[in-house]
Amino acid sequence: MPITIYDIAKAAGVSIATVSRVFNQAENVKPQTRKKVLKIADEMGYHPHVYAQGLASKKKNRIVMLAPVMSNYFFTEVLRGIQDSLAEEHFELNIVNIGRKKDAFKLVEETIKKRWAEGYLLVSLHFSEKELKLLKRHNIPVCLVDDFSNSFDSVSFNNEEGAYLATKYLISKGNRQIAVLSANANSIPIRDRLKGYRRALDEFEIPYDENLIITGDSMERDGFTELSGYQAMNKILNLDPIPDAVFCTSDTKAVGAQKALKEHGVHLPLISFDNLTIAEYIGLSTVNQPMYDMGFRATNKLIQRLHNPDLRISNEVHHPELVIRSSSEKLKEVTS
Amino acid sequence: MPITIYDIAKAAGVSIATVSRVFNQAENVKPQTRKKVLKIADEMGYHPHVYAQGLASKKKNRIVMLAPVMSNYFFTEVLRGIQDSLAEEHFELNIVNIGRKKDAFKLVEETIKKRWAEGYLLVSLHFSEKELKLLKRHNIPVCLVDDFSNSFDSVSFNNEEGAYLATKYLISKGNRQIAVLSANANSIPIRDRLKGYRRALDEFEIPYDENLIITGDSMERDGFTELSGYQAMNKILNLDPIPDAVFCTSDTKAVGAQKALKEHGVHLPLISFDNLTIAEYIGLSTVNQPMYDMGFRATNKLIQRLHNPDLRISNEVHHPELVIRSSSEKLKEVTS
DNA sequence: CTGAAAGCGCTTACAG
DNA sequence: CTGAAAGCGCTTACAG
Structure with missing residues (x-):
């Protein structure tokens, strides 16, 4: 049913090889012939079949x-x-x-x-x-x-370096108890980010406290969601004492975390990760990932x-x- | 170079038709034969070439x-x-x-x-x-x-109905001067949303004032960006008098708009459009679009x-x- | 500049 | 249940 190269060749009075050449930008076609083929192809609404092209040429592009x-x-x-x-x-x-x-x-x-x-x-x-x-x-x-x-x-x-920088910055501002708003602990990015977090702590001789590594309950998308951030921040706010600051493993989670903070009327210094467009608009300090x-x-x-x-x-x-x-x-x- | 159906047929001692049948879930292949073909195909790392399949079968799926x-x-x-x-x-x-x-x-x-x-x-x-x-x-x-x-x-x-509902709600809350945070005036969604806005005004006999239709300067993505919303809200805040409320044509723009409001220390009742996930977390009233x-x-x-x-x-x-x-x-x- | 012909890797009646 | 063979719609040396 659909138009093939044979239809065009016949209508133009040339061989299919010539039609093929026209459509493959080959230089060695008489301008006159090319024009005629193109005209007819256009009239008949022809376009080479990609599968046939791919099969014959062994190119897929x-x-x-x-x-x-x-x-x-x-x-x-x-x-x-x-x-x-x-x-x-x-x-x-x-x-x-x-x-x-x-x-x-x-x-x-x-x-x-x-x-x-x-x-x-x-x-x-x-x-x-x-x-x-x-x-x-x-x-x-x-x-x-x-x-x-x-x-x-x-x-x-x-990722390790990013988490290190964020954590170090928070420490440099006088925070000691730094919670982590974490996600699926098996995910590679989380593992690397936790490493960076620990490295910063070590550097300043702050003891690592696993009770400060908090994850939301929702594990959709490995926990990188607003909901999970919201849940985790609520847990953090129930900690006693409340930590000094938070390193949040993604901007998306930070959006949820900020909602929890607002609801509790609490402010905690927070740095997150990614630098999504929105970060600029909601004033998120964050680690830029290009x-x-x-x-x-x-x-x-x-x-x-x-x-x-x-x-x-x-x-x-x-x-x-x-x-x-x-x-x-x-x-x-x-x-x- | 890559393995073809011929290689499998030869190795399995059957015809290519049989191999083809095995891979097309045809029922009429002796279980023994099927198993053998599958085993060999797996060993040789064979998979039918999609282009050839598409060409021969005229199916593309x-x-x-x-x-x-x-x-x-x-x-x-x-x-x-x-x-x-x-x-x-x-x-x-x-x-x-x-x-x-x-x-x-x-x-x-x-x-x-x-x-x-x-x-x-x-x-x-x-x-x-x-x-x-x-x-x-x-x-x-x-x-x-x-x-x-x-x-x-x-x-x-x-879209028309959505804008109508949003505007009507704002009016019902006692707002009369309602600005629109608009976008590319030629885009179909914007045209429809403006229609809905006008319909609500008409219903309450509020005169339409084109000076209240404000667009940001950035026209990237037809103006549906945070930046554009930020720019537009700044313009609105320079209006004299400042309008009573704002109908914003997208959540993304609303994020930018809220930044401008915050910077000016001003609050304006605002409803936007889309109901992105983030809307819930930043408390955006909005028109849900499924x-x-x-x-x-x-x-x-x-x-x-x-x-x-x-x-x-x-x-x-x-x-x-x-x-x-x-x-x-x-x-x-x-x-x- | 152009054509005849082989070949790309499959599927699918058709025959057995 | 299986095979031989035609055909899917192209490209591309090869020859002229």
Whole structure:
């Protein structure tokens, strides 16, 4: 039913090879012929069938992005970076939602096996080195985003350092008892951020107190939600004594935490993590994570590898930057 | 280089037809044969080539979502609905970013012509009936999300009604001078929302004053950004007299607007639009828009049409619901 | 500058 | 339950 290259060739009185050349920007077609083919193709509403093209040419001009969760701001910014980077190249983007299931790895492997794309971007998927080795044997270009490995190119973020900076800042302002608004303790970013927190404590010889590591009850999205932040902050406010300050592991959680603070009429100096757009508008002190850049850079890296498969593996680590706004201030002395 | 169906057939001592049957869940394969093929395929790391499958079978099991902007919460929620709906079916999702360019329509048409997918979801793309007619002639299943047309199935939202409800509520609380924090005046949602605003004014015989329709200077994302809301609210606060209340055309803008209010130490009753997750946490009174549901329902509708192309065109309109929180309160009387 | 022909990796009647 | 063969709609040396 749909128009094929044969229909166009017949209507234009040329061979299908010529039609194909016209659509592949080949230079060696008589301008007159080209014009005629284009005209007829336009009239008949023809467009090459991508699957047939892909099969015959063995080119796909497509990269696939795999991610565990799509509906959060982090993902959204990374995606924006990817798309902006791709816009300059001749590639299409495919997005596959992996979800948080146990068999995430299987799903990723299945997807890669299907060979839809020439390259794959694995975002926030923290597989073991063993699993990554399994992926490696499919011998396909992959770049990790927000993860690190020796087996593949990667663009990641120094979470440990970010938490260290935030905690150190709070300490430098005279806070000693610093609670952590944490999330799923098994998630890699949380593990790294807790390490940074401890390093700062150690440096100032403040004893580590595990009772100050507080997690909300909701574990949706690994606990990186407003609700979970709200729950956790309520727990913190029930601590006795109430800690001096809070290191919050994400801006999203901080939004929930601030609601709890407001309801209790309490202020606690707080620094969070990510620097989402909203942070600026609600006065959140936070650790800036260049999500957009990470997506952009990772895509560049992947495309480079497509062009040159023998490139040495390269790991790019982005560094944190502390952005201080009002949430980290101590309460102003109230002169009564 | 990659393993093909021939390699598996040879290794298993069967024909490629049999291998194909095994991978297509055909029932008529001897269990023994099936097991053997599966084992060998697994060992050799084989997976059917999707392009070849698509070409030979003329099935794609793929739907494409086309959207103008991806990095905002609205899109993100719609996407979540789409994915949840798709998860139950046997379809893959492809996302194509159309951007805000002039030639958005051309891009959409190009994409549809490529015939990647059996069905297309057009999200927040407001084309004219004339343009939609052009799309129609490609004779392909399409469902519009956040838009309405007689030519295609659609799932949309009653923006006019939402603005009407919000404005009416503000009036009912005794506010007369109600400013609008607006955005790109040419965007369809803004046009509809302004209509609803006027209808409420008319009903209460409040004269319409175009000086109360305020837009920020930044027109990124049609002005639906925190920055734009911040700018617009600053303008409103310079009005003389300051209006009684504000109808804000999106939660995102409201976040910016609240910052401006805070900086000026002023409170103005405010209702906004969308009911993003964050609205609950910052006490925003707002018009709930069921974004997730709209994505979910639209996908269902599209898949139904795939199964049954002769279905009558169906337009589903979702209705607004006012969610009142603290931002719309009048300032409490200060007893001094 | 153009065409005939082989081939890309599958599916699917058709026949047995 | 299985195989031989045609066909899906293209691209691309190869030859002219």
